[in-house]
Every structure is written in C-alpha cells, then in structure tokens.
Amino acid sequence: MFDRLSPVLLDSSTWIRQPAHTVWLKARGEDLLLFSRKGKVEGGFTGLDLKGNLPEGAKAEGTITARCAHAYAAAALKGIPGSTAFSQHALDALRGPLHDTQHGGWIHYADNPNERKQAYLHAFVALAASSTKVLGLPGASELLESAIKCIETHFWSEEEGVMRESFAADWSDEEDYRGANSNMHSTEAFLALADVTGDTKWLHRALRIVTRFVHELAASQGFAMPEHFDRNWTLLKDYHRDQPTHDLRPYGMTPGHFVEWSHLTLKLEASLLRHGLDAPGWLLHDAQALFETGIRTGWNADGKPGLLYTVDWDHKPHVTARIHWAQAEALTAAILLYKRTGNPHYEHWYRTIWDYIDTTLVDRTYGSWLNEVTPEGAPSETIYKGKADLYHAYQSTLAPLTPAAPSLITALRATQGDT
Numbered sequence: 001m002f003d004r005l006s007p008v009l010l011d012s013s014t015w016i017r018q019p020a021h022t023v024w025l026k027a028r029g030e031d032l033l034l035f036s037r038k039g040k041v042e043g044g045f046t047g048l049d050l051k052g053n054l055p056e057g058a059k060a061e062g063t064i065t066a067r068c069a070h071a072y073a074a075a076a077l078k079g080i081p082g083s084t085a086f087s088q089h090a091l092d093a094l095r096g097p098l099h100d101t102q103h104g105g106w107i108h109y110a111d112n113p114n115e116r117k118q119a120y121l122h123a124f125v126a127l128a129a130s131s132t133k134v135l136g137l138p139g140a141s142e143l144l145e146s147a148i149k150c151i152e153t154h155f156w157s158e159e160e161g162v163m164r165e166s167f168a169a170d171w172s173d174e175e176d177y178r179g180a181n182s183n184m185h186s187t188e189a190f191l192a193l194a195d196v197t198g199d200t201k202w203l204h205r206a207l208r209i210v211t212r213f214v215h216e217l218a219a220s221q222g223f224a225m226p227e228h229f230d231r232n233w234t235l236l237k238d239y240h241r242d243q244p245t246h247d248l249r250p251y252g253m254t255p256g257h258f259v260e261w262s263h264l265t266l267k268l269e270a271s272l273l274r275h276g277l278d279a280p281g282w283l284l285h286d287a288q289a290l291f292e293t294g295i296r297t298g299w300n301a302d303g304k305p306g307l308l309y310t311v312d313w314d315h316k317p318h319v320t321a322r323i324h325w326a327q328a329e330a331l332t333a334a335i336l337l338y339k340r341t342g343n344p345h346y347e348h349w350y351r352t353i354w355d356y357i358d359t360t361l362v363d364r365t366y367g368s369w370l371n372e373v374t375p376e377g378a379p380s381e382t383i384y385k386g387k388a389d390l391y392h393a394y395q396s397t398l399a400p401l402t403p404a405a406p407s408l409i410t411a412l413r414a415t416q417g418d419t
Helices: 019-039 062-077 083-095 119-135 140-155 180-197 201-220 255-274 282-298 324-341 344-361 390-401 408-414
Strands: 308-311 317-323
Touching: 019 062, 019 390, 062 083, 062 119, 062 390, 062 408, 083 119, 083 140, 119 140, 119 180, 119 408, 140 180, 180 201, 180 255, 180 408, 201 255, 201 282, 255 282, 255 308, 255 324, 282 308, 282 324, 317 324, 324 344, 324 390, 390 408
Parallel strands: none
Antiparallel strands: 308 317
C-alpha cells in the first residue's frame, strides 16, 4: 500500500486517528449498503425514490448495476454478510440482460438495445469487472476480458491518449465530442485494471488522460476543469447552455469534478510510485490546485454551505443546487491530500464537509443521503430524481481508512482482518 504519510504520523487529534470516527464511518457505510439493497430488481439494480421505495415502472439500469457490483464487492471484502450475493446479482446482470449480445458492449436498459454505447457506462463496467475479479466471483474473469476487449477495440484512442465518447449501437457513427466526465471515470477504472491485471499500460494510459485534462486543459482555466470539446479539441463553451441542469454534461464547469480529479490525480501518483514507475512532480501540485479551485469557486460561493453544482466561465455560481456526489468527492480529496501532505488545512476541510453531509444530506427519516438539496438544504430534484445511488457515498466512507494506492478493492483485499 502507498501513502506518503502513515496515519500514525499525523496529528493525534485528527479524526482518522480517533477510534470513534472509524466506528462512525463503518456504521454510515453499512447504513448505505442496507438501504441500497432495496434497489435490487430483476436484471440488476435501479434507483429509489426520496422515501426509499422503488419508483413506478422501475427497471434495472446499467450504470447503477455496475456501481453496485463494485460497491458490494468492496463490502464483501470487508466482511459484510450478504454483500457477495448482491455483487453477484449485479455481475450476472452485466453478463446477461445488460450486455448487447448482438454488437457487444453494454446498454443502460435491457429493453432499449438500440441506444448509443457510452464510454461513461463502459468505464463502470470495467471497474465492476475488476472488483468482482478480486472478490473471485463466478463469471468475473469473463466480464473483465470482455470489458478490456471493448475498451481496446472501440473506446481507447491511442493517438489522442483519451477515451472516445460514444457510438451508435452497432459501433458506427462516433460522436463528435470529447468529454472530461467519461475520461475521469475511465481514469479510476484504469487504476483498478492495472492492479488487477498487473499490466502497467493502464497506468500509462491513466497518466495520458490526466496529463491532457488536468495538466493541460484544467491548468489553462486556472485549474477549473473544462468539460466539453469536439473531436478536434475545440472547447465548446456554449455546450448545453440550454440544459444547465443536465445530469452528466451540464453547461459550464462543475466544482465537484475539480475535486474528484484532484483525488484521482493523487491516486495516480501513488499508483505509479507503487509500481516503480516515474511519477511527474506536477501531480501533487495539480491535485492541490484543483482542490483549492473547487473549494474556492464551489463552497459557500452564494453565501450558503455546501459545494454547488456548476459555475460559469467566470467561475461564478450558475446552478446552485447541492448534489451529494460533489460533497463525497470533496471530502475524499481532502483526506487524501491530508494523508499525502500532513497539512492541517485539508483535515479542516475533511471535518467541514462531513459536518455538512451529516447535518444536511443524511436522511435519518427514510435512509441514505439526499441526492440533491437547495442551497438552504431542502430536498430537491431539479438535476437528479430520487435518492443517491451507492457508489459515491459508500466510497467516501472507505477512502479515509484506505491508502491512495493500490486501488480500493485491491487495498481492501490486502487489509482483510485489519481493524
């Protein structure tokens, strides 16, 4: 495992050195796991409404299913009873109804085989395959092989060093778009693939993605991450101006992604070093700069706590709803930066963000976290419907107790039996 600073070298007052905080994190994670079980349906997993019930006409959805395969694999490695069966259910769905048997690849809904093939979904399938492989589930090796083949054949652009965005169902009609979001989650998947397969080409690919998006594109915007480009890498500043609350590709820039890229950049640095590879010195600098820009432009930018959804090109608030995943990614970045540097500034933010989540997002009436709230903290559904799925929130309860490298599932396997 690899962290520059062992927690025992950090100040004794830090939360992650307090036994009570460790117990609290584990309890919050188990609450999330139990709530998410209600999303299990035939053919995978689906989202739940604000009261934790299945919405009318609920059906399995590809991204949520892949995320549940990953999250429940992590829970199984931690010894949470029942988790193996839930991870297996998700894995079986990815190998069954959510897999396109005619053209290959994966689809969001089994009853819509003609939808476009998205890099975003395929990154999560690769992550799910890696995680279930580590857990040793039946069928995981086959899923992993299929996911890697799909990325190699269709999505990875060796010339550009990034992921292509999407194709028609039959892999024709490549979209004239390059996006930061799908490449961000592909970076996470590639770190896992490197650990599970032992092939460091995935780390080199992750570094190429991070070099382009973080060290070049974000740096050019004051370490705010521009999201939308055409295939010639022309920045599309007006992209989705008419859809400011789009759930995956909103207009402007997303501070939650600045901080998410921040901790992925740290994880890449740790992974490169752990594998005996050169890690560029700018990785730490850029991770810190992304975090600071995310907090400066997104937190309390409109006079209210919490990280808001989007900012415009002048870094001013645009869509001010608070979404759960942005807070989860911000605290993950904060604690990894603290463990990397020992700077108490980051532990301050770790505490501040958890305080906000606990008092505003954790739903102690119906369970889980609210997916989205107004700046005043009232539940809302302008961007996301229903409750948050398991992925972001559950990982935020694990990140404080696991190292930056190896990747999450591999680290959990290595620390089985630790307290």
